[in-house]
Amino acid sequence: MTRKILVLPGDGIGPEITAQAGRVLAACQARGLDIEVEEAPVGGAAYDAEGHPLPDVTLAKARAADAVLLGAVGGPKWDKLEDIAKRPEKGLLGLRKELGLFGNLRPALLYPQLAEASTLKPEVVSGLDIMIVRELTGGIYFGQPRGIEERDGQRVGYNTYVYSEAEIERIGRVAFEMARKRGGKLCSVDKANVLEVTMLWREVMERLAAEYPDVELSHMYVDNAAMQLVRAPKQFDVVVTGNMFGDILSDAAAMLTGSIGMLPSASLNESGQGMYEPCHGSAPDIAGQNVANPLATILSVAMMLRYSLGEAELAERIEAAVGRVLDDGLRTADIASEGCRTVSTTEMGDAVLAAFEAL
Numbered sequence: 001m002t003r004k005i006l007v008l009p010g011d012g013i014g015p016e017i018t019a020q021a022g023r024v025l026a027a028c029q030a031r032g033l034d035i036e037v038e039e040a041p042v043g044g045a046a047y048d049a050e051g052h053p054l055p056d057v058t059l060a061k062a063r064a065a066d067a068v069l070l071g072a073v074g075g076p077k078w079d080k081l082e083d084i085a086k087r088p089e090k091g092l093l094g095l096r097k098e099l100g101l102f103g104n105l106r107p108a109l110l111y112p113q114l115a116e117a118s119t120l121k122p123e124v125v126s127g128l129d130i131m132i133v134r135e136l137t138g139g140i141y142f143g144q145p146r147g148i149e150e151r152d153g154q155r156v157g158y159n160t161y162v163y164s165e166a167e168i169e170r171i172g173r174v175a176f177e178m179a180r181k182r183g184g185k186l187c188s189v190d191k192a193n194v195l196e197v198t199m200l201w202r203e204v205m206e207r208l209a210a211e212y213p214d215v216e217l218s219h220m221y222v223d224n225a226a227m228q229l230v231r232a233p234k235q236f237d238v239v240v241t242g243n244m245f246g247d248i249l250s251d252a253a254a255m256l257t258g259s260i261g262m263l264p265s266a267s268l269n270e271s272g273q274g275m276y277e278p279c280h281g282s283a284p285d286i287a288g289q290n291v292a293n294p295l296a297t298i299l300s301v302a303m304m305l306r307y308s309l310g311e312a313e314l315a316e317r318i319e320a321a322v323g324r325v326l327d328d329g330l331r332t333a334d335i336a337s338e339g340c341r342t343v344s345t346t347e348m349g350d351a352v353l354a355a356f357e358a359l
């Protein structure tokens with residue numbers, strides 16, 4: 001059965017990095033992977049062309065696809081758009097919501113070749129390999145009621161932090177399954193000493209733990225988790241948490257590696273369909289210069305193969321190719337270092353493809 005992949009290049013460096021990822025997809029195709037790859041506009045590019053950051057046609061194609069690869073959206077050109085619903089970021093949020101992408105996987109992996117890119121001491125971060133599983137479609141970012149209104153002569157702003165048992169359970173299962181495949185350790189992050197919603201969260205995680213006797217479950221309050229991530233990050237393997245805590249902790253964990261251009265991500269729905277994208281944004285400051293690091297997007301393709309297409313071997317081959325290229329001392333400008341050769345976006349793509357073929 002031919003699987004459908006939709007590529008959404010987006011804005012800024014998006015087209016440059018997805019072009020390199022597209023070459024890797026083509027190389028997989030040449031090795032017998034049965035896929036059909038299509039492109040569609042999203043974000044500011046879609047607004048310019050069609051007046052909306054998520055055109056109906058793009059959404060329909062995304063729904064029909066087995067997996068979506070997104071570059072990045074946004075840029076100063078669209079920041080002043082009066083109609084907030086038309087801003088590029090709304091294209092991304094719309095996709096997450098419409099596809100029901102509740103399970104966000106954010107690995108923080110430090111390549112040994114890039115240990116010096118981290119601001120932390122090498123002994124604290126070397127060998128770091130964390131997977132943060134963040135709930136993406138619920139919690140305080142979506143809870144109702146919400147708003148700003150006048151109460152007793154004062155303006156107040158409020159949001160609602162709400163999770164149903166079913167929502168907690170489904171993200172919990174993603175995390176337990178992940179822990180089972182990795183090191184067998186899962187840390188659930190909450191604020192159960194203060195927030196009822198996370199008391200329920202903790203209860204559901206405990207209940208699930210009985211079904212996964214091979215996984216060692218621990219709990220941590222979010223404030224402590226923030227401290228521990230910086231103090232001794234290697235104590236973590238898989239971390240599961242809600243939308244807001246996950247937003248903050250996953251960015252902090254990503255920065256432990258020091259190289260935003262290296263980090264992929266996945267967002268999955270209940271049927272295993274997923275959207276894959278680099279963690280970074282559209283980097284308008286370097287767009288169009290052929291200097292952006294395409295590796296986060298190429299590694300997002302590897303995640304796509306692993307999580308949506310069931311092609312773990314090809315995924316490993318891509319990851320190994322990236323490792324090989326780093327071993328060979330090739331670096332884009334963002335990870336440049338002494339004694340290494342600084343290469344362009346396309347040269348990095350060339351090198352990954354060559355390593356992929358040679359492995």
Ligand code: NAI
Pocket residue numbers: 013017071072073074075076089092260261277279280281282283284285286291292293294296334
């Ligand atoms: P950013 O991640 O785009 O850039 C931050 C810094 O990292 C910049 O100096 C940039 O040049 C560098 N950088 C990022 N990716 C890189 C890569 N692959 N290779 C080399 N250097 C790279 O974040 P920023 O500047 O806050 O946002 C820029 C735009 O991107 C904004 O419009 C923002 O809304 C949007 N954005 C979009 C996201 C998405 O589509 N998922 C996520 C984050 C931001």
Ligand code: MG
Pocket residue numbers: 247248251
């Ligand atoms: Mg964030």
